[in-house]
Amino acid sequence: MSNLKETTPVLTCENVSRFYRKKEKLVKDDGTVTRTSIAKAVNGVSFDLAPGEILGVIGESGCGKSTLGRLIVRLEKTSGGNVLLQGNNVEDLIKKDRLGFRKQIQMVFQNPFDTFDPRYTVEKALVGTLKLHGIGSSTAERRDMVLEKLNASGLIPAKDFMKRFPHELSGGQLQRISILRSMLLSPKVLVADEPVSMLDISIRADIINLIYDTARAEGTAAVFISHDITTTRYIADRIAVMYLGRIVELGKADDIALDPMHPYTKALISNCSSIDPREKREIIKLEGEPPSPVNIPKGCHFAPRCPFVKPTCFEEEKELVEINGRLVRCGSAIC
């Protein structure tokens, strides 16, 4: 890790935020009053990603992890803060050279069944991607490149797969092709947004291993977004835990998984699924409902559900503080 830190980060998030304005109608006695409320989906997220490093981002649905992914690949604009690719602001890069920027940051989506245009064959989708970025000099050459990649990843016979339409392929096959397509461009950063959550358990490992192996082989840095800490721990070097748009804990994967410090991380891990019925588990129960990013109260965002809450937690939100080589945002963990 220490040698990674010395190199310049390939991706930097500086205080990245994304707010959504929502119009809510409040009917009062004196007529209709329209009020806008703000949902803070991502709220001041900062981190560095070293070249070749894999960062896991975990949290429950609604914590803003998917929005963060879309902000990094610039499918959405930030409301505040900057995303930097090798020190250059993403907004400038996309204005100057859209294709060049897209080539460097790629994304794998949650739903493989919907990742490809239903009217496109695998060949059309993959060869078209190469052509778009001017890779390879002729269609024949591009076809050969795609064939080779398909063969290498076990989609055999590749020639047969080239002619298929998305609806003729299984979820696992489609997700493989989606990863292959992204990796055809040799990106600097790969963002994978819940890439296995819609797949059967028996084939998830294939997809995770494929992401891990290709990213490691090509030196691609990756952001692996997931709700499942167990899987994330396998693939990630570091893990960031998000709650209500904020990073609450960030550190080495094993530190986070085996010795969580933030109460929310502790609760998340204690609720982690297991298939061994004999296992005695101490599940930390969380009070209240899962979070909504609208009208977040003052103080620590997690305070209303926190089992270790103190009165001071409701007054002031703590900053991320470094403890034992990791960042934690919590008063109780520090004391």
Next chain:
Amino acid sequence: MAILSLRDVSVTYRSSGKEVHAINNISLDVEENESLGIVGESGSGKTTLIMAVLRLLNTKTTDVTGEALLKGEDIFQMTPERLSEIRWTEMAIVFQKALNALSPVHTVGRFIGDIYRVHKPEATKEEIRSVVEETFELVNLPKRIFKLYPHELSGGMLQRVSIAMSLILDPSLLIMDEATTALDVVTQNQILEEIKRLEEQKGITRIMITHDMSVVASSCKKVAVLYAGSLMESGPTEKVLVEPIHPYTQGLVESFPTFKTDTHEPLKSIPGSLPDLANLPAGCVFAPRCPKASDICFNSKPEMKDYPGNRKAACFFAGGSNNE
């Protein structure tokens, strides 16, 4: 006594000249107070099986054969009148998408009350209300929910409402189809705890259909593993999920990531993909993906056989040795 017995149940979909064999000769007993988890991946036919038992399949395009005995009475032979009589009172279902199960223009209290009224026409308004509120209490819902509309509730609350709905007429059999899948882990664990408590209180037997083995591990006494429409293995949960004897179950269990395994040791998976249900292999359906498969597996279908510890498995090599 078995509360529900499936005898040789098969389901075939007919579409555009093709026959899709979604369920093949499944026999299964659900004993009273022994919650059963039916585990299967996509295409395993777990939902089809339950739809067949509930008689919710389109009879024009589906053939259902075999017997499904609910307390000794064959559901497949029931008249429509008898069927609507036993729905909700004998067997109830909770679906994955709770929002779809409720009416958007009625308050949840009114909607559930109406179900009660259909089966108990003599009930007074006050009586219905108190029954509904009691049921809400059972699933940890506040009384004020009665007057709310479905869109005003969170996902966890909605799922509790649909569980309350299924309990309103005291069914003896409760079927849950991926009922906790859409929820986050924290809420899921809470609801599973509540259900287990309820079962003991009210003597309900539950069938839990899910793709998630951890749900079965934490909430079911028995488990049945489905693959490509056939039953692979069944038995007590703490045996099947800990020491599986069928290669498919073994593969599934190994694929499940656990905290104990060392980091970055390559994850395991089952190679290959599901067979074409319209064109099933002649032998064992799992043979093409099975690490232990030999000639016999490709040529003849293994029967479900008994194994020590009240377990069953359909494999020639179950438990490590060749039994043929």
Next chain:
Amino acid sequence: MKKNFEKFKQALYGNTQFKVGLVMLAILLFIALFAGVLSPYDPYKLSEDLLVSPSSSHPLGTDNLGRDLLSMLFYGAKVSLLVGTISALIAAVIGTLLGGVAGFFGGKVDMIFGGFINIFMMMPTFFLILIVVALFGSGMLKVMIVIGLTSWVGNAKLMRAQALSIKERTYIKSAESIGESKLKILFRHIIPNGIFPIIANTTMGVASAILTESSLAFLGLGDPNIISWGQIIQNGKSYLLTGWWICVFAGLAIIYTVITFYLLGDGINRILSPKLRSR
């Protein structure tokens, strides 16, 4: 593609409306294409047999100028089909583009384009056509263009709704992240995947364009140099009592054509609906 085609063929066989419509269209096309050969007389040729009732020499009788009605109807078929098809195509192109742009780009673009679509929807289009034709004359081409320019609103609404839903699909996000430009996404992914209801609607649009053209001709605003069914009715309306056959047969021809395209459109709609598009 092949598989899709197979599915399409199967859907066709199961769709009576489409089959009947197709046979009716074939008959209509045959008549329009071979009007010259099929017609017993030259439809423009005047004769002394004025207002002859249907007989063996004139199967559908003649009009007030002694022209053979059957031949006129045959030639009119050509005009009606041409007007209907071209106007409907113009409407389809305009509607698809405006609706696609409004729905896909959203935000301010949608406010402007969507607003424009809504304003146009409230416009009494037939009177608009009347004004335009009255101002600029009533040549065949002008009539076609005017009908096309005023009947795209339905298509635009459909395409906008399609674009709004398709743009949220993962494959659109994935195309964007791969680096495809917005315009390319609109033309390569949004429009081709959302075009099916517009195809169905356009087929029905042919029917309504034919009706509009007939109405124009009936009001005396059609192209006077060309025989069209509307015009035949306009001529014949003065002879409803003495020569009923003129209006009746021309009216039947219009009804036949409108039903043809309605059946086709409805059939296409059923075939292309989720059944075929589903995975």
